[in-house]
Amino acid sequence: MPELPEVETVVRELRPLIVGKTIDRVEAIWQKTFVDQAGLSLSGQIIQKIDRRGKFIILVLNRSYLIVHLRMTGRLSLSNGQGDLSDLPHLRCLIQFKDGSRLLFEDMRKFGRIYHVKEVEEVLKNVGIDALDTHLTFEHFYDYLKNRKMGVKAFLMSQKWIAGLGNIYTDESLFLAKIHPEQTCDQISPGQGRKLFTAVQEILHRAVENMGSTISDYRDAYGNPGRNQLYFKVYRRAGKPCFACGALIEKKKVAGRGTHFCPQCQKLRGSK
DNA sequence: CTAATCACCTGAAGGC
DNA sequence: TGCCTTCAGGTGATTA
Structure with missing residues (x-):
């Protein structure tokens, strides 16, 4: 949740x-x-x-x-x-x-x-820096990424380096940064990394402003649902047209979780 | 180091 | 109606 x-x-x-x-x-x-x-x-x-x-x-x-x-x-x-x-x-x-x-x-x-x-x-002890911590700089973020052979979705989800992202906001951030969830971390260029870093912050800040996302169970301390689910671009939109290009959003299992992405906007890249 | 699978739980939804 | 399978905002242990 x-x-x-x-x-x-x-x-x-x-x-x-x-x-x-x-x-x-x-x-x-x-x-x-x-x-x-x-x-x-x-x-x-x-x-x-x-x-x-x-x-x-x-x-x-x-x-x-x-x-x-x-x-x-x-x-x-x-x-x-x-x-x-x-x-x-x-x-x-x-x-x-x-x-x-x-x-x-x-x-x-x-x-x-x-x-x-x-x-x-x-x-x-095994939880990294908070994704919205102001001490987290791009240089810091890219240092975690650059030599890692892990897929970028698994990296963002792990909590070990950057803490706070789960399945929804990982998919939404990768879409905004136009990066394929199975892209290997060490194949992400500094330019792409910069886009991913700002995408993560933007997606999380907006979700906080909207009091979080409610799919079914989440309620805040007053029992109210969030409203950020109204702004999802890919999460739970499999088979629907991409808002950016019109291609159909795909869903497949990545890093053990149902993963949503646009096959047109988020192409797997072979090299930097 | 990385990936995949299972385990922990309950309930909703879809297929037949 | 009912049974069976699959899936779900997460993570930790275990196995390749």
Whole structure:
């Protein structure tokens, strides 16, 4: 479900709602959802701030961290504590605050996780720089690309170098940059690389402005869907005409995922 | 190092 | 109506 823009939307919405709240207790309704590796109590700790890196949400507490990953169908929302929890069949974890309100984690498919750790790196050690981090320059980006024999879609999706892109925004970025998803990284020229770098930023910024994309499950912290799906150029448009050239959009499995691209605009290139 | 497959889960959609 | 297969905004482990 959520990629960087959806996670960013949730973080921005939750920030004014939960920063400053004191935790009373955490209840795991589905055991596997909550992974406690901190070895200290959550009770009495105050949420100092809420941040994000890639698709991870980081709650900074006094003496430890809660790190949330929504995976495919996870949702976070704040409840005033009055509602009936039995109305929420997919509730997996609940963070009860001293003021009576609570942060709910619902997740139909049970892939999502909430980690309680003493150090952020315990969870994020293999996660690269955030795709919208202002410290990420083109030179930096191209250094990651240039000697890699991996396909560019797999590279963008991996999270290891650049974090935040998932299946939707990878396909949309590659279309905007006119690069074939199976293009090998080391065959991407500096000029193409520059186009890809700016395409990624443009696609992600626009998606954040549109409060993310909703295909079926994603909802923000208020339960609202995003509207960026209205602007997809290739994602889920297989068999439809390309907006740029009219050729039919293709779909094939690349890097293990359903991948959408225009065979005319995004040609595989053999050399630089 | 890179790619492919499976595993983890539930539910929706399409074919017959 | 119902059964069966496939697919889904993700990622981690394991196997070639």
